[in-house]
Amino acid sequence: MDTVNIVLCGLGGQGILFMTKVLAQAGLDKGYKVIGAETHGMAQRGGSVVSHLRFGEVESSLVKTDSALFLLALEENEGYRNLPFVSRGGRMYVNTETRDDFPIGRVRDYLEKKGILCRGLPATRIAQELGAPLSSNLALLGFFAAMEGDPIRAGEMRSTLERISPGKFQEANLRIFDAGVERAGEGNPA
């Protein structure tokens, strides 16, 4: 298979690392070669956090600009900030509450020109309504998996999540993941 490059981004505390872990493990469970890079230390104290994940016969842990097929953003501005990574024909999944002006004007024109698909999901609200406000990461992940199906199907990702969630969070994690999956069936949820 061709290399699949994924960039995940958000702010410190939003659960980027766990989201990456689920995605990486799901990739491994499916038999892909997996490598990636994450941010630790200073940047995690509330600043921008970016994590890179690559499926394929590669050795470098970092995704290059103009090379990511997928961008998953837990915060809208962080999504825009990482725009240079997305390649022609790539897809963006963004946690946002904004309905009317999303993605914002200049970005929209650029995405259109480059054939990049951009979908928003109110992941924070979904997670909040289900009583776990800090789990927006899993809502977005469920949504992404259900919309794409490739490289990993939602069902496959769900079993990985079920297996690696710590016992006391398992049920809540799956509920929020499922809510993200459900949104994918509703056309344009943003």
Next chain:
Amino acid sequence: MAKEEILLGNGAIALGLVEAGCQVVTSYPGTPSSEILPELIRMAKAEKLNTYVEWSTNEKVALDNAFAAAITGKRAACCMKQVGLNVAADSLMSAAYMGTVGGLVIISCDDPGPHSSQTEQDTRFMARLAKVPVLDPSTPQEAREMAVTAFGLSEEFGIPVILRPAIRVCHARQAIAFEKIETEGRKASFKKDPGRWAATPRFRLILHGELNRKLSKIAERFESLSRYNFHNLEPGKEYPFGIIAAGVPYSVVHDLLREERRKELPVLKIGTPYPFPEKLATEFMSACKRVLVLEETDTLIEYLLRDRQKVLGRLSGHVPAQGELVPEVLHKLISGALVEAGLEPVRDLDDLEASEIVKGLQLPVRKPTLCPGCPHRPAFFSIRKARPKAIFTSDIGCYTLGLNLGVVDTCLDMGSAITMASGFYHSFAQDKIDQPIVATIGDSTFFHSGTAGLINSVYNGARFILVILDNLTTAMTGMQPTPALGIRADGSPGKPVSLERVVAGCGVDYIEVLDPYDTKAMTESLKKAAEYIREPEGGIAVLIARHPCLIAYRDEAVPRKRVTITDKCVQCNFCLERFECPALYHDQALGRTAIDRQICSDCGVCLQICPKGAIEEVEAL
């Protein structure tokens, strides 16, 4: 059957240590090295191994300990970040001369960027300085293999070996396959040989000669160590252009040539930059008209190449002399060098327009900040209130973020809060200027490098206030225990070392322990301390501001006071500027300051901050 697990690079290194039968591992935490020891402990526990592990008080202590273990014939490792190796340099230089019996591997993790360090220094130069071999892995998998190789080399030649992973190896995640680990422990035995283990200068000269002989033999070995040093030249063929790549840049070159279908381009990979496999490099150089050298972080290989006329690198201006060599940087500079050599470039990276758009959006840059409820915040608030005109010397840890609160003026190195405070004191006192100085240092940093400076300050009569920000953990690097806790690296009980008693033992007569959550009391204490240091019999006043880190201790650390902001808020922004809690923000719709319920820790400290009393407690939780 081999199981496959996604490991952090630091986990892969830990796996290599375990597979090599390493029995003793010491470390001081520091990004990007901190996870090696915890990962090793996890694996050792799973395999029921009797590995001795410790969080040492600093890197020199760690290396001395590992060195002693190694000369009893055991395999020992010592893990740190690159600037930690500066602290351990005294030990390293001498250990290189003495050599070792059992394998001794030093893992020093570099931080090109820098992402979380004071400098971008290159550990490979420290290896060259100390005259010890260094291995430079490109991936977690290779780092794991090199850890095993390093022990073999160390034992065969009786020399400490450095493994130098960069941050993109340490904090990469990769699927790693491994089988059940089987290792056999060795029994400690020490053969007395004062001519070697306590050598005087005359014997040191002999040891230096031995070291040089070991290095030439190792250099010979590296020439043929084709697992880590290899190229794809066809015999007799001449090339207009070639690449020498090492470490993380090699992994990027590997991927680039594969995706661009340019595998015919000659590449020499160097996994053992010192001692340098010179014949191999010369062979490669003579087949290529010009050679681009890609290495992190500095110019070691470039310096070691004899025929520098052909070399494109940092010295020729082809490669940036600072900053991380991320894939897009390498992609573009390789493309440029190809064109210069009259060859086809690689594809154009179409990222400029997106970068311009992002620039145009002027996205808010969120600077790192102390967490909501962090006890350092009220400590800094009180310090600024009580001593607004002071020079604020500080140190390395989360609390360097006191910068945002205007209460950190300097941060030089570990322990410098204290040593710079005494330096400032004497410099001003010499001119008879009464300059207030408040130093802040964390508990772990104090144990690491504080005592020598404090003893020096007391002995030489400096006067300043030292606030030890005691959050009962090493927070910045991931909540490792400190000596004061009585918990050891593997979770077993240790003897707690009292911070108060250490401070008293350094000769300090004025010590007060307080809770920084009470800003009024802390402000008063600071004022009293300020009086003490100016008394004829006064000296250094130490305040231990003790409150547990919220991340490490969660619910135990917060009083759970839920607060709200009322209409009394006049938008003076005092709380936003002087307290800078991320849970406080300006709400445009409300036209006043509001609380971000999602991240508020319910610490209730902001109740004490608002000059208008607009922050009120709503209910006891």
